[in-house]
Amino acid sequence: MTTDTYYANGNEVRLFEQAYHRRLPVMLTGPTGCGKTRLVEHMGVLLRRPVVTISCHDDLTSSDLVGRFMVTGGDVVWTDGPLTRAVKDGAICYLDEVVEARHDSLAILHSLTDHRRSLYLDRAGEVVEAPEDFMLVCSYNPAYRSSLKELKPSFRQRFVTLPMNYLPPDREADVVVAEAGIEAASARRLVACATAIRTADEAFHFEPPSTRVLVTAAHLIAAGATELDAAEACILAPLSTDGAISDGLREVAAASLAAADNSSTPH
């Protein structure tokens, strides 16, 4: 199984490539499990660049990104952080869940994401100019956005933004088949189940089931689980801890699995 097969959902591959060739940073937005990480891995292969992933969190400091002086064997030496190494290597640097990082940690990226394309290592007294093949890619899930966690316009407007979402049902079923090797009819039933919950979700306001959970359910099915058990464990159970909501969704899921079953069975 490869981790670089990516099923496109529009013009995002082309736009990503065009951004790369004009040395523009890219921002991917979209719900969990819709293919953001997979797209970046795919583009790394396509553009023949290594991908350096940095997961952002609120303790992440600019020193964690660019580097710091460290004591080794009695000497104090500057040690590049992952961002600096990625810049020097001309890699694709992928900052995952960038909205989790504090604004002051992200400020270091400003000079890298405008015409300067340079990283200012103030403490080391060094300026690192990004080589042509360096690219910065960030991602976040707008559903988690709150007034406390919001990217500044001065940050957002530096990026080519590619909004991502789940694939259309047929394509999503293709992904499930390709990833887990189950039968197409079974994959279509899982997708129908997710689609029904995503539609019902408008009333519930939780993060809808992703392509990721469909792939996980498909792996259980490939290992011998029934579709209902797999849907329960992988699609429904992670959605909500509220029993009443789960009961309602269980009916939606069972009905959609059965309906998809009937529609794919010749009479």
Ligand SMILES: Nc1ncnc2c1ncn2[C@@H]1O[C@H](COP(=O)(O)OP(=O)(O)OP(=O)(O)O)[C@@H](O)[C@H]1O
């Ligand atoms: N377009 C796609 N092409 C191929 N596989 C996909 C696609 N979208 C989702 N998948 C499958 O779903 C899984 C989850 O996708 P991925 O890790 O890219 O999600 P993500 O958007 O990065 O989620 P998160 O925000 O939680 O990190 C992948 O490992 C893959 O199996």
Ligand SMILES: [Mg+2]
């Ligand atoms: Mg991801």
